[in-house]
Amino acid sequence: xxxxxxxxxxxxxxxxxxxxxxxxxxxxxxxxxxxxxxxxxxxxxxxxxxxxxxxxxxxxxxxxxxxxxxxxxxxxxxxxxxxxxxxxxxxxxxxxxxxxxxxxxxxxxxxxxxxxxxxxxxxxxxxxxxxxxxxxxxxxxxxxxxxxxxxxxxxxxxxxxxxxxxxxxxxxxxxxxxxxxxxxxxxxxxxxxxxxxxxxxxxxxxxxxxxxxxxxxxxxxxxxxxxxxxxxxxxxxxxxxxxxxxxxxxxxxxxxxxxxxxxx
Amino acid sequence: xxxxxxxxxxxxxxxxxxxxxxxxxxxxxxxxxxxxxxxxxxxxxxxxxxxxxxxxxxxxxxxxxxxxxxxxxxxxxxxxxxxxxxxxxxxxxxxxxxxxxxxxxxxxxxxxxxxxxxxxxxxxxxxxxxxxxxxxxxxxxxxxxxxxxxxxxxxxxxxxxxxxxxxxxxxxxxxxxxxxxxxxxxxxxxxxxxxxxxxxxxxxxxxxxxxxxxxxxxxxxxxxxxxxxxxxxxxxxxxxxxxxxxxxxxxxxxxxxxxxxxxxxxxxxxxxxxxxxxxxxxxxxxxxxxxxxxxxxxxxxxxxxxxxxxxxxxxx
Numbered sequence: 001x002x003x004x005x006x007x008x009x010x011x012x013x014x015x016x017x018x019x020x021x022x023x024x025x026x027x028x029x030x031x032x033x034x035x036x037x038x039x040x041x042x043x044x045x046x047x048x049x050x051x052x053x054x055x056x057x058x059x060x061x062x063x064x065x066x067x068x069x070x071x072x073x074x075x076x077x078x079x080x081x082x083x084x085x086x087x088x089x090x091x092x093x094x095x096x097x098x099x100x101x102x103x104x105x106x107x108x109x110x111x112x113x114x115x116x117x118x119x120x121x122x123x124x125x126x127x128x129x130x131x132x133x134x135x136x137x138x139x140x141x142x143x144x145x146x147x148x149x150x151x152x153x154x155x156x157x158x159x160x161x162x163x164x165x166x167x168x169x170x171x172x173x174x175x176x177x178x179x180x181x182x183x184x185x186x187x188x189x190x191x192x193x194x195x196x197x198x199x200x201x202x203x204x205x206x207x208x209x210x211x212x213x214x215x216x217x218x219x220x221x222x223x224x225x226x227x228x229x230x231x232x233x234x235x236x237x238x239x240x241x242x243x244x245x246x247x248x249x250x251x252x253x254x255x256x257x258x259x260x261x262x263x264x
Numbered sequence: 265x266x267x268x269x270x271x272x273x274x275x276x277x278x279x280x281x282x283x284x285x286x287x288x289x290x291x292x293x294x295x296x297x298x299x300x301x302x303x304x305x306x307x308x309x310x311x312x313x314x315x316x317x318x319x320x321x322x323x324x325x326x327x328x329x330x331x332x333x334x335x336x337x338x339x340x341x342x343x344x345x346x347x348x349x350x351x352x353x354x355x356x357x358x359x360x361x362x363x364x365x366x367x368x369x370x371x372x373x374x375x376x377x378x379x380x381x382x383x384x385x386x387x388x389x390x391x392x393x394x395x396x397x398x399x400x401x402x403x404x405x406x407x408x409x410x411x412x413x414x415x416x417x418x419x420x421x422x423x424x425x426x427x428x429x430x431x432x433x434x435x436x437x438x439x440x441x442x443x444x445x446x447x448x449x450x451x452x453x454x455x456x457x458x459x460x461x462x463x464x465x466x467x468x469x470x471x472x473x474x475x476x477x478x479x480x481x482x483x484x485x486x487x488x489x490x491x492x493x494x495x496x497x498x499x500x501x502x503x504x505x506x507x508x509x510x511x512x513x514x515x516x517x518x519x520x521x522x523x524x525x526x527x528x529x530x531x532x533x534x535x536x537x538x539x540x541x542x543x544x545x546x547x548x549x550x551x552x553x554x555x556x557x558x559x560x561x562x563x564x565x566x567x568x569x570x571x572x573x574x575x576x577x578x579x580x
Contacts, residue, residue, distance in 0.1 A: 064445065093451030101449075107442040109506070109567070110435065113574045118439050119450050121432045126452070128464060131424065131431040138578055158575040174450060 012077040013213045014096065014182045015039035016084075020070035021060055023053075031056050032237045033070075039182060039213035043204065045224040045245070046217045048234035049258050054217045055102050057234070058184050062099045064089050074182065077211075096181030100188055102217070106167045112157040116145045119174040141177075148173045152199060164191050172200060176207070183207065186217045201227055221259075225249065233258070267404050275404070277524040279411050279479055284492075284519050286418040286472050288500040288511035289425045290465040296505035296568075297434065298461055299441035300355070303364045305469060306492040307371030308344050310378065312470025313477040313487070316340035318384050321393040333397035337474045344470020345463050352462030356455055375488040385483065394481040407479065414475050421468065426508045429568075430577060437461060438568075491546065495519050498549045502556050504563030513564060518549060 018036040022029065031053040038044060038061075046054050059065045061072050063085055072085040074095055082095055092098070107115060120141040125133040149157055152169050161167045168191055175183060185204070189197040201223060208214050218224050224231060224245065231248040233241040235257050241248060248254055287305055294300045302308075319336040327335075351370050355363045378385045385391055396406045428434040439447040440454045447454050477483055495518065503514025522545055526532075532541070556563060 062449065064449065088453070088455075089445075090448045090451055090453045093449065099449065101446070105443060105446045107439050107446065109438050109442050109570060111570045111574045113578055114435055114438075114570055117432065118435050118447075118452075121435070123451075123453070125432045126436040126457075128428075128433055128460065131427040131433055133433075134431050134577060137432050142578075156580050158571050158578070158580055160571065178450065 013039055013042065013211055014077060015075045015213065016061060016097070016182060017073050017075060017081075018057075018061065018070070019073075021057070021067050021072060021085075022069040023056055023060055023065065024068060030237055031060060033057060033239055036232070036239050038215050038232075041229040042208035042212075043214045043216065043228050045228035045231040046215060046234060047219075047221065047224055047231060047248075047258070052234040053237040054234055055186055058099060058186050058215075058217060060085070061184065062089065062092050062097065063087060076181070093178050096179070097184075098175045098178045098180035098182070099184040100172050100175045100186055102186035102190070104164055104167045105171060106161060108160075111160055112149070112154060112170060113145075115161070115170055115174060116149075116157070116177060117141070119177040120145065144177065148176060151203070152196065165193070165196065168192060169196065169200075172203075176203065180207075180212055182213045182215075184215045184217070187219065188216065189218065189220055189223055197223065221249075267402075267408055270404070270408065271528075272404055272407070273528055274524065275407050275411055276479075277528060279407075279414060279476075280523055281515060281520045282411070282415050282418045283472050283476055284495055284499060285512055285515045286414075286421050287469055287492075287496045288503075288515050289418075289421050289508070290468055291496055291500050292505060292508065292511050293425060293428065293437065293461060293465050295500070296507070296510070297428075297437040297441055298458060299360070300458060300462060301360050301364050302367045302462075303493055303497070304351070304367030304369070304371035305496050306488055306490065307367070307374040308348060308466040308469040309473035309476070309492060310371070310374045310488045311347055312340050312344040312467075312473030313483060314374075314378050314385055314473075315343045315470065316474035317391055317394060317477050317483045321391065322384060329395075329397040333478070337471065340474045341467045341471040344473070345467030347470075348463040348466025349459065351466070352459045355462075356458055371488070371490070371493065375485065378483075378485050378488055385485075388485055390485070391483040392481070394477055394483070396478060396481075410475075410479055414472075414479070417471070417475065422508070422512070425511075429508060429573065438570075491542075494546065494549055494553075498553045498556075500563075502552060502563055504565035504567075506562065506568040507565040510563050510565045517564075518552060522548065 016038040018033050021031060021033045023031040048054055056065070060067055061084065063072070067085050071083055074082045074084050074097060084092065084097065110118065117137060121137050125137050152173065161170045172188055188200050192200065204214055204227060216224065216227060228245055230242060231245050232239050233248055233254050241251060241253065249259065287309065291302060291305060294302050316336050319339055320332065325332045325335070351367065355366050358366065379387055396410060398406070398409070400406060400409055436452060436457055439452065440457050444454045499515035499518045500511050501514065502518055503512065504510030527541060
């Protein structure tokens with residue numbers, strides 16, 4: 001597995017460039033990132049103390065919150081740069097930029113089948129005059145959906161996702177079904193038992209091996225050290241350090257601000 | 265066909281019930297699935313009715329019925345659809361209270377315009393000159409045929425709405441109503457979805473208004489009060505906003521029960537009909553709405569059952 005990732009690093013992958021991005025809430029600057037490139041390595045981590053602005057930065061990348069200043073742009077391996085921060089939110093998924101949610105997000109009235117079908121259905125089928133399209137959409141994607149359901153051990157897809165863990169996994173599967181080229185995972189394993197955390201990590205590695213850039217925001221640092229080839233350390237709204245996991249975990253500033261003595 | 269067994273009152277009552285079921289089905293798409301609280305139903309319905317009436321009566325068409333009717337009804341539906349597009353655009357970013365106020369405001373504008381634009385609409389005096397696009401004999405026979413035609417339109421709306429639940433489009437509507445931000449992050453343009461839905465359901469409300477105009481053949485601004493919106497809303501909420509059958513059952517139990525059974529078959533004093541009954545109707549409908557919201561907020565049929573539906577469509 002690890003070998004795959006090393007080989008895949010040679011493949012050119014999409015990158016996201018953040019330039020002069022500032023966001024403040026009620027006069028308090030929450031994010032102020034001068035220059036940041038995400039996606040130089042297949043899987044990168046973003047860590048930092050609570051309130052450092054990690055989630056806000058991820059939301060700014062997805063343009064689900066507007067920027068006060070600066071730009072976020074996507075640089076696909078081939079083709080021209082796309083300024084994401086001037087695009088409507090729903091376009092992100094069309095460009096392959098997809099994010100899982102830190103807080104649990106679900107559709108209360110939709111079953112697991114519904115949730116997955118919603119994710120895979122192309123816009124051309126979701127028109128008021130195409131009310132007989134259900135079966136062909138299902139047939140086209142059933143195999144792919146079954147694959148993830150079986151992998152993560154979902155029993156009955158006609159049911160609703162009930163537990164927090166199920167909803168979290170469902171959120172991740174929805175993201176995977178969108179076939180992302182740039183995947184942002186905001187605390188993907190929070191609230192998941194160890195065996196499922198392992199499975200999520202396995203899927204992420206497979207995805208990265210096939211050319212997707214992955215960014216993981218996590219407080220479970222074992223996930224970060226195991227998964228990432230590069231780690232960005234964020235504190236007080238800025239990315240103050242970046243480097244390979246070993247150098248980050250031994251860095252004095254990181255130890256003082258975040259990890260605490262004795263972690264290493 | 266003499267239709268002796270059928271009194272004119274019953275035809276009018278059945279027509280009202282069918283039309284309100286149609287409106288409730290459209291509101292079900294707006295409110296039940298997409299969570300757009302349209303309190304201006306009578307505005308769209310009334311706009312369709314008056315647009316049809318004005319076009320039919322005031323314009324000198326070079327052709328007669330049925331073409332005159334078909335052209336006017338198509339234009340009236342399109343005009344209402346355009347109004348729906350504009351209102352939909354105005355309410356697209358508002359929360360549920362904002363939507364409520366703005367749609368109510370729209371209905372009021374329609375009422376005021378119908379009252380003040382006397383040259384076009386006849387104002388408070390009303391407007392005659394409408395007629396059925398066919399003539400098969402007596403007034404009663406014509407009205408009965410018209411009832412059947414409108415019933416077919418309503419059944420078609422019902423079958424369409426039922427199919428929406430079984431389609432990717434319905435799923436998109438439910439997702440948009442349920443969690444707009446999440447739907448957007450999955451690549452869905454919720455803004456366009458809501459706009460398109462609001463425009464075409466409003467257009468169909470306008471169509472039902474135009475068809476009502478033909479039935480009564482006299483346009484009266486008293487029809488543009490809040491009564492109709494209330495009847496549709498109470499019917500749908502009682503039956504269950506999230507269910508297709510909710511619209512049918514709820515309207516039958518409210519408008520059907522009151523307008524047909526109580527008004528036609530209960531021996532009520534004659535003098536009640538002009539004054540007391542309309543007031544009583546509003547009071548009972550209002551009370552029903554309060555009681556349903558207190559004790560069974562999801563209506564008689566309760567919430568939608570996607571689990572059952574998905575099992576039926578795709579299996580476990």
